[in-house]
Each structure stands twice: as structure tokens, then as C-alpha cells.
Amino acid sequence: MTNQETTKDVGVRVALVTGGRRGIGRGIAYSLAASGFDIAIADLAFDDDAKETIDTVRARGRRAEFFACDVANIDRHAAVLDSVTTALGPLDCLVNNAGISVERRGDLLETTAESFDRLMRVNLRGPFFLTQRVAAAFVADPRPERYRSIINISSANAFAASINRGEYCLSKIAVTMATWLFATRLGEAGIGVFEIRPGIIRTGMTAVAEADYDRRIREGLTPMPRWGTPEDIGRAAAALASGAFAFSTGDVIHIDGGLHIQRL
Numbered sequence: 001m002t003n004q005e006t007t008k009d010v011g012v013r014v015a016l017v018t019g020g021r022r023g024i025g026r027g028i029a030y031s032l033a034a035s036g037f038d039i040a041i042a043d044l045a046f047d048d049d050a051k052e053t054i055d056t057v058r059a060r061g062r063r064a065e066f067f068a069c070d071v072a073n074i075d076r077h078a079a080v081l082d083s084v085t086t087a088l089g090p091l092d093c094l095v096n097n098a099g100i101s102v103e104r105r106g107d108l109l110e111t112t113a114e115s116f117d118r119l120m121r122v123n124l125r126g127p128f129f130l131t132q133r134v135a136a137a138f139v140a141d142p143r144p145e146r147y148r149s150i151i152n153i154s155s156a157n158a159f160a161a162s163i164n165r166g167e168y169c170l171s172k173i174a175v176t177m178a179t180w181l182f183a184t185r186l187g188e189a190g191i192g193v194f195e196i197r198p199g200i201i202r203t204g205m206t207a208v209a210e211a212d213y214d215r216r217i218r219e220g221l222t223p224m225p226r227w228g229t230p231e232d233i234g235r236a237a238a239a240l241a242s243g244a245f246a247f248s249t250g251d252v253i254h255i256d257g258g259l260h261i262q263r264l
């Protein structure tokens with residue numbers, strides 16, 4: 001069997017979702033679980049949100065475990081991945097979802113080095129080295145019978161310039177190149193690497209700008225006039241991880257109600 005025959009039952013499949021205890025990561029965890037994946041959540045702290053995510057996945061009949069992990073702390077990645085593998089088995093899918101926005105939106109001319117470094121550490125450097133480690137493990141352990149993938153969650157800010165959070169935009173457009181780099185390196189091994197670009201999704205991250213986005217969506221910001229949901233992103237991630245696009249790699253999937261379409 002080859003990894004193009006992705007509908008065959010290969011037993012338990014395991015996905016690691018960073019930042020999966022709430023928001024978009026939770027939506028991804030639920031959709032992956034519905035597609036037959038056991039779920040490892042790697043997030044900053046185990047709290048009521050994390051418990052709800054874990055309990056819900058388990059109630060739906062899949063295994064779920066929580067792993068305390070700051071993705072920016074790359075020295076901890078090896079230990080976290082070891083714990084995941086010991087608890088659930090080898091990974092089939094990594095979803096680099098954990099991410100942060102700026103602490104304060106403000107003038108590009110006043111961006112601080114501290115904020116810039118913070119965004120890069122969490123949104124780019126951490127996921128880059130986590131991906132590197134997972135990719136190395138995939139390559140060292142060929143499993144042609146399984147479809148394996150890495151999914152990066154970037155942002156509409158990979159193409160849309162928001163001058164009140166330039167360092168966020170920079171961190172996200174770099175995720176596009178990271179996706180292309182790993183897609184190229186891992187193509188020979190049949191491992192798909194994808195970027196999902198969410199538009200405006202209702203989560204804790206966007207709560208600060210809720211009224212503003214409500215108004216702009218009403219005024220036509222997106223061809224599809226609604227907020228996106230974590231489930232919208234989850235469904236896309238599950239399709240990618242399940243191998244529905246097994247002869248694609250390096251692609252960007254916009255889940256944004258058409259926000260990316262330039263209009264005249």
C-alpha cells in the first residue's frame with residue numbers, strides 16, 4: 001500500500017495540536033478526533049478550558065492527553081514529543097496552531113524590539129524548530145502505509161498589511177516560507193506540509209476587536225458576511241490530515257469567507 005491510498009484503515013492515528021486547549025486549536029482537535037485521530041494537546045497550562053477540550057475528545061471516543069508546553073521554549077520540545085509518543089504512539093500529524101497577537105495594537109513607527117522578538121519566538125521560531133524535530137522523526141521512521149502531514153496555522157496577515165501589528169504580520173508571512181521549505185524537504189517522503197490562513201475567526205484572540213470586526217463584516221469586508229468559527233478551520237485541517245490532498249503539498253488554504261480576494 002502507498003500513502004496515496006489514504007482511506008484504508010491504518011489503525012490509530014495521532015495528531016499533536018499546539019495551542020489546542022481553546023479557540024481555533026480546540027476546533028481543530030475536535031475535527032481531527034471526529035476523523036479518527038487521537039489527540040495530544042500541547043498548551044501553556046492545564047485549566048478548565050484544557051479539561052473541557054480533553055473531556056470532549058474522550059467523550060467522542062478518542063484518546064486525548066494534555067502536555068504542558070511553551071512552543072517558544074525549544075529546549076523542551078524533545079521531552080514533550082517523547083511524552084506524546086510514549087502516551088499515544090508515533091505522530092501522524094503536527095498542527096502548529098499556537099500563536100499570539102501583539103499585546104497592544106499601535107503605530108508601526110513605535111514597534112518595540114521586545115514585542116517583535118516575542119512574536120517571532122512564539123509564532124515562528126518555536127514552530128520552526130518543533131516542525132524540524134517532528135520532520136526528522138518522520139524521515140527517520142518511514143511509514144509508507146500512513147499518510148503524515150504538518151499543518152501550519154498562519155493568518156490573513158500573511159498577505160494583509162496591518163500597520164497596527166506589523167510584527168504579527170511578519171511572523172505570519174514567514175510561516176508561508178517555512179511551509180514551502182518543509183514541503184520541499186519532505187516531499188520525497190510523501191509528507192504533506194500545508195498552511196491554513198484563517199480570516200476573522202471568533203476566539204479569545206479577536207475578542208478585543210469584536211465590535212470593530214462586527215461593523216466591518218456588516219460593511220462588506222468579507223464576501224461571505226460572517227465571522228469564521230474554530231470548526232471552519234477544524235474541518236479544513238481534518239481534510240488535510242486525512243490525506244484528502246495526498247498529492248498536494250506546500251499549499252495555502254484560505255478559510256476566510258473570501259477575505260483574500262482583491263476587489264475592484
Ligand code: NDP
Binds near residue numbers: 022122198
Ligand atoms: P487563542 O488566543 O484563542 O488561543 C491560542 C491558544 O494557544 C491558547 O490556548 C494559548 O494559551 C495558546 N498559546 C499561546 N502561546 C503559546 C505558547 N507559547 N505555547 C503553547 N501554547 C500557546 O487564539 P486563536 O485560537 O484565535 O489562534 C490560534 C492560531 O490562529 C494562532 O496562531 C493565531 O495567530 C491564528 N489566527 C487566528 C485568527 C483569529 O481570527 N482568531 C485569525 C488568523 C490566524 P493562552 O490562552 O494561555 O495564551
